[in-house]
Amino acid sequence: xxxxxxxxxxxxxxxxxxxVVHALYSEREIFLRELVANxxxxxxxxxxxxxxxxxxxxxxEAKLRIIPDKAARTLTLSDPGIGMxxxxxxxxxxxxxxxxxxxxAKSLADAPAAEKPSLIGQFGVGFYSxxxxxxxxxxxxxxxxxxxxxxxASEGRGEYTxxxxxxxxxxxxxxxxxxxxxxxxxxxxxxxxIIRKWADHITIPIxxxxxxxxxxxxxxxxxxxxxxxxxxxxxxxxxxxxxAHTFDKPWATLHWRAEGAVDFSALLFxxxxxxxxxxxxxxxxxxxxxxxxxxITEDAKLLPPWLRFVHGVVDTEDLPLNVSREMLQATPVxxxxxxxxxxxxxxxxxxxxxxxxxxxxxxxxxxxxxxEGVWEDAEHRQDVAGLLRFRSxxxxxxxxxAEYVSRMKPEQEAIYILAGDSTDALAKSPxxxxxxxxxxxxxxxxxxxxxxxxxxxxxxxxKPLRSITQGDIDLSKLPLEGEAAAEPxxxxxxxxxxxxxxxxxxxxxxxxxxxxxxxxxxAAEAGGPDLQMQRLLRRAGR
Ligand code: ADP
Ligand code: MG
Numbered sequence: 344x345x346x347x348x349x350x351x352x353x354x355x356x357x358x359x360x361x362x363v364v365h366a367l368y369s370e371r372e373i374f375l376r377e378l379v380a381n382x383x384x385x386x387x388x389x390x391x392x393x394x395x396x397x398x399x400x401x402x403x404e405a406k407l408r409i410i411p412d413k414a415a416r417t418l419t420l421s422d423p424g425i426g427m428x429x430x431x432x433x434x435x436x437x438x439x440x441x442x443x444x445x446x447x448a449k450s451l452a453d454a455p456a457a458e459k460p461s462l463i464g465q466f467g468v469g470f471y472s473x474x475x476x477x478x479x480x481x482x483x484x485x486x487x488x489x490x491x492x493x494x495x496a497s498e499g500r501g502e503y504t505x506x507x508x509x510x511x512x513x514x515x516x517x518x519x520x521x522x523x524x525x526x527x528x529x530x531x532x533x534x535x536x537i538i539r540k541w542a543d544h545i546t547i548p549i550x551x552x553x554x555x556x557x558x559x560x561x562x563x564x565x566x567x568x569x570x571x572x573x574x575x576x577x578x579x580x581x582x583x584x585x586x587a588h589t590f591d592k593p594w595a596t597l598h599w600r601a602e603g604a605v606d607f608s609a610l611l612f613x614x615x616x617x618x619x620x621x622x623x624x625x626x627x628x629x630x631x632x633x634x635x636x637x638x639i640t641e642d643a644k645l646l647p648p649w650l651r652f653v654h655g656v657v658d659t660e661d662l663p664l665n666v667s668r669e670m671l672q673a674t675p676v677x678x679x680x681x682x683x684x685x686x687x688x689x690x691x692x693x694x695x696x697x698x699x700x701x702x703x704x705x706x707x708x709x710x711x712x713x714x715e716g717v718w719e720d721a722e723h724r725q726d727v728a729g730l731l732r733f734r735s736x737x738x739x740x741x742x743x744x745a746e747y748v749s750r751m752k753p754e755q756e757a758i759y760i761l762a763g764d765s766t767d768a769l770a771k772s773p774x775x776x777x778x779x780x781x782x783x784x785x786x787x788x789x790x791x792x793x794x795x796x797x798x799x800x801x802x803x804x805x806k807p808l809r810s811i812t813q814g815d816i817d818l819s820k821l822p823l824e825g826e827a828a829a830e831p832x833x834x835x836x837x838x839x840x841x842x843x844x845x846x847x848x849x850x851x852x853x854x855x856x857x858x859x860x861x862x863x864x865x866a867a868e869a870g871g872p873d874l875q876m877q878r879l880l881r882r883a884g885r
Pocket of ligand 2: 469
């Protein structure tokens with residue numbers, strides 16, 4: 344037709360199509376998982392946008408229909424989701440927005456066979472998996488809140504077309520022209536089996552048309568609503584990968600039902616691997632809020648930012664289904680849920696921390712995030728402090744504040760810490776000499792945030808925290824041990840000479856009992872920022 348527009352794919356798409364189609368050939372059935380996930384996402388997004396714009400509300404019962412047609416050799420997926428405008432069709436299906444082909448290709452080459460299929464979902468290239476089973480794909484879509492529809496079509500070879508179309512309701516139809524060697528995907532029973540395997544946790548109803556009848560294909564029972572005893576570890580792990588967009592195994596799975604002050608079911612996961620984004624990226628918790636199974640939003644901040652590595656779902660009875668954005672901001676229900684969920688996660692960490700080796704896996708991934716809690720959350724500060732782990736001048740491996748306190752010398756008044764850029768460098772610091780000579784342990788802190796949080800935690804178990812680079816530390820009550828226990832030299836005559844020589848460089852020169860082998864050490868003024876903090880401030884240009 345005249346209105347048909349031809350477009351080249353974005354530069355990387357062609358190569359990507361090739362990769363997806365060939366590298367994952369043996370796992371072709373996952374195309375259905377990807378398209379179903381996109382449809383479910385589109386329905387979720389429409390429900391979410393309807394919170395602020397009621398005109399976008401879903402009509403009646405939203406469901407995803409899958410229609411195989413053997414005569415026409417097409418497979419159609421039809422969803423009532425948010426839909427795509429012309430520009431969105433071009434952008435979302437014609438370019439690769441998030442991650443490059445190269446990164447994807449590299450991961451694909453490196454991943455074990457079993458993990459390859461999940462990579463497509465991870466890299467945001469799921470749609471292209473349709474070309475594993477189809478030699479032509481047509482997407483007809485109408486954006487919710489608009490009147491016009493467009494058809495995007497491609498044979499997956501370098502170009503796609505856009506043409507005006509009609510669609511009665513908002514939503515999207517994806518028509519796959521099935522390849523001759525992929526006819527199995529026109530069999531309703533085969534389709535139902537794939538959906539049960541990959542998409543059973545999708546909460547909108549999915550139907551497959553078989554002999555002219557619509558048959559339900561997913562159980563749609565939200566996994567978190569099922570009793571624990573009916574859920575296998577593999578089902579938990581599958582659901583985890585779905586909500587966390589990842590392919591590892593969860594380190595912790597927390598599944599419980601709360602009744603009382605507020606009623607909700609929660610299914611939460613702590614990842615077994617550190618995602619790339621957790622430190623630098625988004626700071627808000629990604630936990631999903633559902634009301635009576637229906638997805639509402641992932642912006643409800645159901646956990647504080649310092650627990651943002653926790654993924655999962657909270658589903659409550661205590662809000663109405665047609666909850667609005669204003670209501671979400673005003674209701675006390677979310678505050679109660681937040682409190683209960685935070686405490687539950689903390690108590691899980693506390694109990695898992697008893698197994699040091701197991702806890703170290705968690706700590707090495709997310710400790711750096713947890714430390715933010717000491718800095719910014721007065722209410723949970725002491726609990727979080729108990730969960731921290733440290734390198735130390737006295738013991739191998741990780742140690743806790745409680746263990747440190749149990750090893751303190753009888754005359755020792757404070758928990759001593761030293762912050763810097765690497766634990767290796769810290770372990771060799773002359774600042775430690777006087778402490779080592781007295782058998783006093785010092786915790787070595789090498790994360791950037793370690794320059795900040797100790798200032799907020801004034802004490803643990805009644806013992807103050809002190810940075811050893813601060814000038815006023817008095818070790819005189821602690822006896823020297825071993826060789827170091829010699830007579831101290833009389834420095835009184837030397838001090839005025841040094842003070843005079845360095846008067847433009849330092850505020851003061853004092854005798855110290857903190858050194859044994861070295862002659863001098865730099866110290867920070869009592870009460871001011873410690874040396875690592877001063878270094879960071881200088882780097883930040885302040
Ligand atoms: P991802 O889902 O990870 O973003 P995909 O390749 O699966 O990557 O999909 C690309 C984008 O195309 C989606 O992010 C979405 O914006 C859009 N899209 C795909 N399918 C649909 C659909 N059924 N309805 C609305 N938008 C869709
Ligand atoms: Mg997708």
